[in-house]
Amino acid sequence: MRLYRCKCKKQKIKGFHKKSIWPSIVLFFMYLVFCFLLVMSFISVFGVYIISSKMDELSDNARHLGRLIEGRMQEEDILDAVSYVSGYLRQENDICVTDGDYHVLLHLGETELPDFHEAGEMRIYEDFSDDEKSSIIPSMEDQVLNNESAFIISIDELWELAMKAPPGKGPEAQGKWLNEIIYSIDYWKAIPVNAQGYHVYYKDSLILMRKDVIYILAVGAIAVIVLMVPVILLFINVLSSIAMQKRMIKLLYLDTITGGKNWVYFVQRCKKIFCRIRNARNTYAMINLHMDRYQDYCACYGNKAGEELLENINGFLQAKTGREETFARFAKADFGLLLKCEGTKQCEQRMKKMLAELTGIKRERRLNYHVGIYMIPPVTNQKDSGLQQRRQIDVDQIYHYATAASENLHGKEGQFIQVFDHQILEEQLWKRKVEDTMEPALLNKEFHIYLQPKYSPLSGKIVGAEALVRWISPTEGLIAPGRFIPIFEENGFITRLDDYMISAVAKLQSEWKLQGKKSIPVSVNVSRANFTKPDLAQHICHLVDSYGADHAVIELEVTESAFFGDKDMLQKIIKELKMYGFHISMDDFGAGYSSLNSLKDLPIDVLKLDMEFFRSKGDETERRGEIVVKETIQLAKNLDMKIVAEGIERREQVDFLAEQGCDMIQGFYYAKPMPVSEFNERVEKES
Ligand code: C2E
Ligand code: MG
Ligand code: MG
Numbered sequence: 001m002r003l004y005r006c007k008c009k010k011q012k013i014k015g016f017h018k019k020s021i022w023p024s025i026v027l028f029f030m031y032l033v034f035c036f037l038l039v040m041s042f043i044s045v046f047g048v049y050i051i052s053s054k055m056d057e058l059s060d061n062a063r064h065l066g067r068l069i070e071g072r073m074q075e076e077d078i079l080d081a082v083s084y085v086s087g088y089l090r091q092e093n094d095i096c097v098t099d100g101d102y103h104v105l106l107h108l109g110e111t112e113l114p115d116f117h118e119a120g121e122m123r124i125y126e127d128f129s130d131d132e133k134s135s136i137i138p139s140m141e142d143q144v145l146n147n148e149s150a151f152i153i154s155i156d157e158l159w160e161l162a163m164k165a166p167p168g169k170g171p172e173a174q175g176k177w178l179n180e181i182i183y184s185i186d187y188w189k190a191i192p193v194n195a196q197g198y199h200v201y202y203k204d205s206l207i208l209m210r211k212d213v214i215y216i217l218a219v220g221a222i223a224v225i226v227l228m229v230p231v232i233l234l235f236i237n238v239l240s241s242i243a244m245q246k247r248m249i250k251l252l253y254l255d256t257i258t259g260g261k262n263w264v265y266f267v268q269r270c271k272k273i274f275c276r277i278r279n280a281r282n283t284y285a286m287i288n289l290h291m292d293r294y295q296d297y298c299a300c301y302g303n304k305a306g307e308e309l310l311e312n313i314n315g316f317l318q319a320k321t322g323r324e325e326t327f328a329r330f331a332k333a334d335f336g337l338l339l340k341c342e343g344t345k346q347c348e349q350r351m352k353k354m355l356a357e358l359t360g361i362k363r364e365r366r367l368n369y370h371v372g373i374y375m376i377p378p379v380t381n382q383k384d385s386g387l388q389q390r391r392q393i394d395v396d397q398i399y400h401y402a403t404a405a406s407e408n409l410h411g412k413e414g415q416f417i418q419v420f421d422h423q424i425l426e427e428q429l430w431k432r433k434v435e436d437t438m439e440p441a442l443l444n445k446e447f448h449i450y451l452q453p454k455y456s457p458l459s460g461k462i463v464g465a466e467a468l469v470r471w472i473s474p475t476e477g478l479i480a481p482g483r484f485i486p487i488f489e490e491n492g493f494i495t496r497l498d499d500y501m502i503s504a505v506a507k508l509q510s511e512w513k514l515q516g517k518k519s520i521p522v523s524v525n526v527s528r529a530n531f532t533k534p535d536l537a538q539h540i541c542h543l544v545d546s547y548g549a550d551h552a553v554i555e556l557e558v559t560e561s562a563f564f565g566d567k568d569m570l571q572k573i574i575k576e577l578k579m580y581g582f583h584i585s586m587d588d589f590g591a592g593y594s595s596l597n598s599l600k601d602l603p604i605d606v607l608k609l610d611m612e613f614f615r616s617k618g619d620e621t622e623r624r625g626e627i628v629v630k631e632t633i634q635l636a637k638n639l640d641m642k643i644v645a646e647g648i649e650r651r652e653q654v655d656f657l658a659e660q661g662c663d664m665i666q667g668f669y670y671a672k673p674m675p676v677s678e679f680n681e682r683v684e685k686e687s
Pocket of ligand 2: 466525587
């Protein structure tokens with residue numbers, strides 16, 4: 001057989017989690033930092049470019065002056081040449097000539113002379129006031145002097161510089177706002193002159209004008225604008241994906257029927273609750289709340305009313321569950337609840353109270369609920385193993401256990417709450433097994449007919465038998481009817497089994513007839529489920545006739561509980577069966593139900609006293625039981641019925657029944673149910 005696999009990625013849906021938004025957010029901030037660094041490096045590179053181009057200009061000036069001095073030196077001595085060249089200098093430029101030992105030979109200008117050191121190197125002449133010094137970026141000083149090509153300056157500082165009042169030096173300072181000098185630094189520079197034993201220096205200024213700073217800031221602003229477009233887009237994208245994800249999560253966890261949370265949410269929430277260390281000491285209960293006959297409710301009041309009811313239940317549960325608890329609808333009218341309880345008793349009490357309130361939701365419509373409880377004990381071993389066990393709880397599995405407990409309440413009148421134990425699960429597994437194998441078992445003839453003889457207490461001879469089914473399974477061995485008949489009665493398969501047994505009895509009777517054997521009446525059980533068929537009598541008649549058996553030697557046992565169904569139908573069928581010549585017996589008379597009234601209405605041939613009459617429960621009850629048996633036998637006789645006592649195990653019981661005029665005795669005292677061959681041998685021996 002080909003197996004079809006579901007291709008849906010269930011795991012992926014389960015894994016869909018709020019956390020997946022974080023990579024986008026982290027990426028966004030990383031990009032923001034990257035943009036910031038990029039803008040800063042743009043500004044730095046452009047700033048360095050401006051400074052170094054100014055430095056180059058100053059070096060060119062020095063070289064130019066050197067060439068002028070050298071040209072003049074062909075006609076004059078060096079001091080005159082320098083004096084001549086000083087005429088080309090600007091007002092702020094000083095010039096100075098020293099001999100080889102750095103003794104000043106000539107100084108033209110207003111500023112004091114610098115402190116000379118080794119050849120070619122000079123320290124800056126500090127002619128600034130303290131205020132002016134503090135506005136100079138310290139690193140800039142050295143970098144300008146060493147002609148390095150990098151300096152770092154913040155945008156704030158640049159902005160401050162741009163807006164600052166100018167030091168008021170230089171010719172450019174006059175008039176134009178853009179050309180105002182906002183920063184100037186003076187320094188001495190050696191002029192390259194080819195004159196042995198002399199050094200020539202001149203003082204110049206590195207000037208930063210407002211426009212330079214504005215250019216640098218403009219470059220920064222352009223870079224910011226260019227980079228901010230993707231940043232804004234990315235930001236919008238992150239925001240919309242957060243919103244989208246929130247909507248998706250809401251949808252993913254939404255139960256469209258109740259408007260509350262769905263099962264995916266429930267499972268995840270339970271896992272979270274189990275994972276929390278602070279919940280480890282709490283006892284929890286997984287609960288299945290099942291609304292009985294929800295389908296009937298919908299059929300009666302419509303689907304909309306059904307859904308409205310589920311919505312109401314959802315609202316009710318919402319109000320009744322606490323912070324570390326959760327619930328959700330599982331399917332149809334089944335809800336799963338995870339409740340914090342102190343113990344099984346307290347949990348049952350709480351559920352009882354809840355059920356009382358729930359039934360009040362629609363007081364006019366009778367609603368029944370079943371509750372299955374699976375207890376989750378607190379973690380006693382706080383170390384790894386205990387907590388680990390809690391964390392590994394399979395939520396679906398324990399909910400399945402809770403459901404098994406509530407399903408076990410089916411057919412149990414007046415019982416609404418059931419706590420799970422493993423026997424329930426075993427019963428369910430057995431039920432599933434029986435249901436899976438019953439059809440093939442019937443085809444493979446695994447059901448066998450056993451006969452339990454009925455004896456006359458007077459003669460001590462076999463006067464009848466009851467056909468009882470035995471399931472001899474190749475895997476399970478012999479299975480007693482008590483283990484499968486109730487399951488068949490629940491799922492309706494019992495009618496098929498009854499047909500099979502009636503046919504088997506008919507076949508047996510016709511075989512006995514053919515073999516010329518004494519015909520012993522055999523009774524066969526007909527379950528109450530059959531009495532819903534209006535043509536049951538014709539059907540049984542047809543089954544028996546197909547084997548050519550006499551109707552008179554077949555007795556049909558109807559359990560007492562069948563007399564509480566559709567009385568008219570039962571009466572009609574029994575009358576028809578009687579017409580066809582079958583005998584009818586009322587099985588298990590006196591077990592639970594009181595069918596005395598039926599005795600009056602129905603033409604029953606045999607009354608089978610339930611074995612409970614003969615189970616001794618002390619002297620007093622035994623004495624009272626004897627009175628009831630005595631009177632019942634009398635009643636049956638008065639109504640022209642034969643009486644069979646079932647479950648007779650002791651000699652005294654036989655004697656008592658014989659004394660009371662009981663017609664037949666069926667019980668282990670005489671014989672247990674046996675295979676047909678054994679029964680035949682017993683009959684032969686007797687004759
Ligand atoms: P039942 O029809 O009342 O059958 C009598 C049950 O009492 C049989 O159990 C029998 O073995 C048991 N029994 C007889 N004498 C004694 C005794 O002295 N002591 C004790 N402890 N038990 C005694 P069994 O065969 O296990 O059948 C149980 C029930 O299963 C039957 O009760 C009947 O209701 C049902 N059943 C059995 N076979 C069939 C069948 O073919 N069709 C239907 N519909 N029901 C069947
Ligand atoms: Mg019976
Ligand atoms: Mg019985």
